Amino acid sequence: MPELKRTALHALHAELGARMVPFAGYEMPVQYKPGVLKEHLHTRAAAGLFDVGHMGQVILRPRSGALADAALALEALVPVDLLSLAEGRQRYGVFTNAAGGILDDLMITNRGDHLLLVVNAACKAADIAHLRAHLDETCTIEVLDERALIALQGPEAETALARLAPEMAGMRFMDVATVPVSGGEIWVSRSGYTGEDGFEISLPAAEAEGFAKALLEMDEVEPIGLGARDSLRLEAGLCLYGNDIDETTSPVEAGLSWAIQKARRRGGDREGGFSGAERILAELETGPARLRVGLRPEGRAPMREGVALYAAAEGGAAVGHITSGAYGPSVEVPVAMGYLPAELARPGTTVHGELRGKRLPVTVAEMPFRPSTYKR
Amino acid sequence: MKFTEEHEWLRIEEDLVVVGITEHAAEQLGDIVFVELPEQGTKVASGDDAVVIESVKAASDILAPLDGEIVEVNGTLDDNPALVNEDPLGAGWFFKMKIDDLSALDAFMDEDAYKDLID
Known part of the structure; x- marks a missing residue:
């Protein structure tokens, strides 16, 4: 068995008494001392801190310098309207295959001169190969292995994060911003995987532990493992790739039609033009x-x-x-x-x-x- | 009190054997959210599935430790399965069984032997 990879917060998990398990090739905390039930309830009542550094962060930079070229190129792989994605905004999407199934689900952000993609850990290698195979002519593809990713979720997440990064206060759901903090800058998106208000924060791996500890010192914030992450997302009705969506399920069957904007549907400005369009567009019209x-x-x-x-x-x-x-x-x-x-x-x-x-x-x-x- | 290799405890109460799981087992299983108890009067053989417990993580079977008859079950677990985590050796018991010969318990581990097993 290949050796398990570690995230930037591995030492902190050990210090916090986490129970570690193999997950998508990484050694990850499934729970801390309070256990799944209490961690779940804490996130809904106050704020939970999640290490999601196993997920892939990938930058697509247009070779032409024009972001629209990267957006249009990526539109061939995802049935999402990316041309209308404004700077500082994020959209959910899926990579589709020729049969209209789902290769992975992901978040896509417009960061001005490039697109930032966040993909699932288990699909990361395949996604990167897929991007290289199809977008190499139009984009440079950079995998951000040196950045950590943490999520802060729950009704007190805003209060807690504001102490470290007051500039994020005006953000709304699916906004993304580069926010100064003492010692550098973090990339914050107001999103998550729990059904709660909250944030996902990308930051240099070397700064992750200090930042996480600063949050954990606050009364509202407790560390939350993968066990509670799963029950939180399930209550929120959110899909887990590999369980609820996979290469055989179309986004329409999966109830993800909301993520396929009008421009990519029949009669839209850029109708189809993505893998599996035939099945997906038909299902949108006649129902799956x-x-x-x-x-x-x-x-x-x-x-x-x-x-x-x-x-x-x-x-x-x-x-x-x-x-x-x-x-x-x-x-x-x-x-x-x-x-x-x-x-x-x-x-x-x-x-x-x-x-x-x-x-x-x-x-x-x-x-x-x-x-x-x-x-x- | 006696212990099985399946992390159950057995206690003689009058002429019956009370069965539950150990603190170690309860902690390993995590938060228990559902317990399916056998019907009163069920005849079981040693090793039969007697109880299903569902934790936040997975379902596990609790085996009958001995041949006998289930004569009483802990109905409070239907509404409050968390008792198994809170008080595994007390209020979190599963069932009481009638066996032919109480001396059969001698074959099981005592507390010291069980502690050696889990350390």
Whole structure:
């Protein structure tokens, strides 16, 4: 087994008593001493600090010097309107394949003279190869291995971050700014993966530990591991690549049509022109055969990834399966998401999940399971 | 109190054996959010799945440590599964079983032997 990589905050995790696990080739904290449940609730009540330095940060710089050239080139790989992405703004997108499936999901930021992409750790190497294979003529591609990435999430995140970086106070959801702090500058985006208001902060690896410690010294802020990160994003209805979206799921099936702007749809200024456009544009018009839905199992037993879903309490073949599921610490019931045929995907529909040989009722539910509190 | 290699504890209470999991096991499992208990009156053989516990991380099976009959279950865990984390050796017990011969408990580890196992 290859040696696990470490983030810039590895020593700090050890100091904080984290339980470390292998994750996407990195040694990462799954939880700290309080445990997943308390860490989850703390993030929703105050502010949680997450090390997300395993994710990839990549800069695309147009060889022509004109940012529109980089934006248009990247539009061939993602069904997103990037030409209209203003400086200092960020958009969510997916890399699609020729079959209309999803290679990865990512954040794309306009930073004036370049685009900054943040991609999943497990897909990082493949994404970079994909970018090099398709964009090498128009862009230089720089992988920022020397930058750390941390997230600060929760209702007190703004108060906490403002003590170190007061200039970020005016930012709104999906704004991105370069903010001076003592000892340098940080790249802040007002976004996250918890359903809470919060920030993702890119900074030089050498400064990460000092910055994280300054935040952790504040009463509001506690370190949060990957375990709570997963239950937080699940309650927020956000997809986990590899579970809820993958190379077989289209963005339309995944309920990510909102991330495909009008300019890239049929009749738009730059209709199609991305991998898998044929399937994706057709699904946008006629509706997909199956859909990612929110699911609430009845009772207290969580239904996890892989649980088969049936239309009836007895008999018949499976009609879908759960892709993510857990107990939701804030909603205090089990929650899940999965794929169902379109005719069974309407909220309120009852289907059945097979758990330990028994079929138990599951209700299709609206997502997010808990209202998000983004500062729009 | 006696201990199994599966991190269960066994305690004789009158003529019954009370079964739960150890502090070590509860801590390793993490926050427990659901406990599925057997039905009262179930006859079990040693090694049968008796209880399912779901933590925030995963589902785990608790095995019947002995042949016998489940005569009482801890219904308070239905509404408050966190008791298993809060008080694993006390209020977080799972079930009481009736066995033919209480001397069967002699085969299990005592506290010192269990401590050696987990250290």
